[in-house]
Amino acid sequence: xxxxxxxxxxxxxxxxxxxxLIYMVKxxxxxxxxxxxxxxxxxxxxxxxxxxxxxxxxLFAIAKNVAIDYFRKNSVRSSHTFDAFNWExxxxxxxxxxxxxxxxxxDEMRQLLDALEECTGDQKMVIVMRYFxxxxxxxxxxxxxxxxxxxxxxxxxxxxxxxxxLTNTTDEKExxxx
Amino acid sequence: MSHDKWEDDKIEDLLGKVPKxxxxxxxxxxxxxxxxxxxxxxxxxxxxxxxxKPSRKFNWIPIAVSxxxxxxxxxxxxxxxxxxxxxxxxxxxxxxxSQSREAMDKQEMEISNSAIEEDASVLNTQGNDVRTAxxxxxxxxxxxxxxxxxxxxxxxxxxxxxxxxDRIQQDFGDITPxxxxxxxxxxxxxxxxxxxxxxxxxxxxxxxxxxxxVVHTLPNDQPYDYGTASMMNYFASLVDTFSKYSYDExxxxxxxxxxxxxxxxxxxxxxIALKDESTQYNYFSYTQSDGTKYLAPNxxxxxxxxxEAILAMKEETNDIYQSVILPNVEFEVNVQDQVxxxxxxxxxDLESFDQVEAMQMIEGMLLTxxxxxxxxxxxxxxxxxxxGFDFTAALPIPLGPNEISYWTVFQ
Numbered sequence: 325x326x327x328x329x330x331x332x333x334x335x336x337x338x339x340x341x342x343x344x345l346i347y348m349v350k351x352x353x354x355x356x357x358x359x360x361x362x363x364x365x366x367x368x369x370x371x372x373x374x375x376x377x378x379x380x381x382x383l384f385a386i387a388k389n390v391a392i393d394y395f396r397k398n399s400v401r402s403s404h405t406f407d408a409f410n411w412e413x414x415x416x417x418x419x420x421x422x423x424x425x426x427x428x429x430x431d432e433m434r435q436l437l438d439a440l441e442e443c444t445g446d447q448k449m450v451i452v453m454r455y456f457x458x459x460x461x462x463x464x465x466x467x468x469x470x471x472x473x474x475x476x477x478x479x480x481x482x483x484x485x486x487x488x489x490l491t492n493t494t495d496e497k498e499x500x501x502x
Numbered sequence: 503m504s505h506d507k508w509e510d511d512k513i514e515d516l517l518g519k520v521p522k523x524x525x526x527x528x529x530x531x532x533x534x535x536x537x538x539x540x541x542x543x544x545x546x547x548x549x550x551x552x553x554x555k556p557s558r559k560f561n562w563i564p565i566a567v568s569x570x571x572x573x574x575x576x577x578x579x580x581x582x583x584x585x586x587x588x589x590x591x592x593x594x595x596x597x598x599x600s601q602s603r604e605a606m607d608k609q610e611m612e613i614s615n616s617a618i619e620e621d622a623s624v625l626n627t628q629g630n631d632v633r634t635a636x637x638x639x640x641x642x643x644x645x646x647x648x649x650x651x652x653x654x655x656x657x658x659x660x661x662x663x664x665x666x667x668d669r670i671q672q673d674f675g676d677i678t679p680x681x682x683x684x685x686x687x688x689x690x691x692x693x694x695x696x697x698x699x700x701x702x703x704x705x706x707x708x709x710x711x712x713x714x715x716v717v718h719t720l721p722n723d724q725p726y727d728y729g730t731a732s733m734m735n736y737f738a739s740l741v742d743t744f745s746k747y748s749y750d751e752x753x754x755x756x757x758x759x760x761x762x763x764x765x766x767x768x769x770x771x772x773x774i775a776l777k778d779e780s781t782q783y784n785y786f787s788y789t790q791s792d793g794t795k796y797l798a799p800n801x802x803x804x805x806x807x808x809x810e811a812i813l814a815m816k817e818e819t820n821d822i823y824q825s826v827i828l829p830n831v832e833f834e835v836n837v838q839d840q841v842x843x844x845x846x847x848x849x850x851d852l853e854s855f856d857q858v859e860a861m862q863m864i865e866g867m868l869l870t871x872x873x874x875x876x877x878x879x880x881x882x883x884x885x886x887x888x889x890g891f892d893f894t895a896a897l898p899i900p901l902g903p904n905e906i907s908y909w910t911v912f913q
Binding site: 393445 | 507508509510513514516517518519520521522523524525526527529532533535536539541542652654655656700701702725726727728729730731732765766789791792793801818819820821824
């Protein structure tokens with residue numbers, strides 16, 4: 325029975341959950357370990373799932389908890405101190421993907437993803453869920469156990485923060501060029 | 503380039519175009535790793551409906567009983583001797599006694615490191631008692647130690663350990679340690695993984711005290727503010743760890759001694775209250791991934807009156823915390839002279855229910871009332887005595903939820 329649950333969840337959500345995790349932790353092998361941990365927790369507690377939230381939001385809520393536990397246990401991220409991630413050398417983007425995928429990581433995209441690391445944990449989670457995973461406000465609220473209002477406010481603040489960081493970065497670059 | 507280069511629309515447009523990243527492993531690879539971890543070994547899916555806290559959950563198979571009997575004797579004899587030694591100890595004989603006590607401790611430790619690991623809980627069981635909280639009579643000869651552990655669902659679960667006073671005396675002499683002293687001594691020794699929790703204690707930084715305040719001095723790279731969920735877990739853990747002592751609040755300071763500023767809040771953090779309306783929780787059933795059940799607050803929902811808190815125990819609001827109120831059981835709640843009267847609408851036969859589930863309801867109500875410093879008197883229960891409770895009077899106020907065996911977590 326558990327195996328059939330695995331197959332169903334894998335077919336429906338695996339790549340979505342994996343992408344969520346890899347954008348959270350930005351390391352492929354860590355994301356693989358964390359997705360394993362998500363299945364462990366899900367399969368052990370599936371019988372307790374009572375359908376008050378959708379299966380999808382329940383799964384993402386577990387993935388969120390697994391990611392937060394990872395950050396806490398490793399203390400890898402406190403505000404504004406996350407090591408810069410090298411989008412080209414780290415194996416974040418699949419090496420087997422077409423070159424077009426790599427070229428999508430142009431300067432602007434790289435700046436944007438770096439800027440995201442300077443946002444707070446809540447802001448980053450909301451951006452990843454809303455824009456990368458294309459989850460609705462209601463789904464994001466259910467995953468984070470927030471009100472929809474808090475999701476909207478956090479998303480708004482995250483965009484403001486990104487704009488502020490990106491504008492400053494651009495100004496600095498311009499100043500350096502002069 | 504100009505300032506308006508990064509407009510909101512452009513940012514949102516780019517965010518929607520981040521490359522899709524796929525897991526390169528095959529489905530079989532992912533499945534095989536789970537199989538290697540034994541995830542599918544216990545097919546068919548068990549219901550765990552009978553499970554309770556680890557310290558009192560075991561199978562009464564004959565071998566276990568035999569082992570328990572032998573271990574019980576092996577542990578209790580030196581333990582009694584310790585107790586006797588402690589009671590009769592003269593200071594002049596202190597060295598000799600402490601040497602013999604050390605030898606006994608070693609003996610205990612050796613035993614505990616061997617077969618006891620199989621099921622250390624056997625030592626702490628009281629027959630078929632399914633009670634999980636700690637009551638005043640059990641606290642005699644022991645010191646209450648509490649922690650808020652971090653659950654698989656990213657919330658704090660309060661647990662209680664009875665540390666034998668012999669051990670306290672070994673570690674602190676004749677001084678009665680404060681809650682903070684207990685924490686600093688025992689939190690680093692507490693083995694969370696032994697009961698299936700993630701390592702969370704001791705807290706990063708230092709814990710000290712100043713009058714009615716616990717002071718947590720946090721390092722700049724503290725691990726608690728990755729998102730508000732992580733912070734709520736941390737704040738709840740502080741409440742579960744320190745609220746039963748005489749402290750009123752926990753001050754969170756940076757290394758310069760100023761109120762700590764978390765990135766999620768953006769301003770200096772106010773102290774965390776340990777005893778006000780914000781900590782008047784009610785109790786629900788929480789099940790860890792390993793199937794073990796605990797009584798825990800429902801997402802830290804708090805109530806201004808005990809009547810509201812107990813009545814709200816019927817309402818499930820999420821998939822994480824389950825109501826402990828038995829199905830089709832109705833009741834009224836009234837407070838008289840600081841005692842909560844819970845009166846069941848129809849006579850309640852507790853023996854007709856699963857005993858663990860019935861106990862969760864009774865203890866959930868007792869613990870909820872305890873958060874308001876009140877005892878509970880139950881009315882219209884068929885049994886006058888049940889599982890160690892005397893329903894002819896108000897029941898004792900529990901000292902803490904979710905007792906965990908000392909032997910299980912301190913090895």
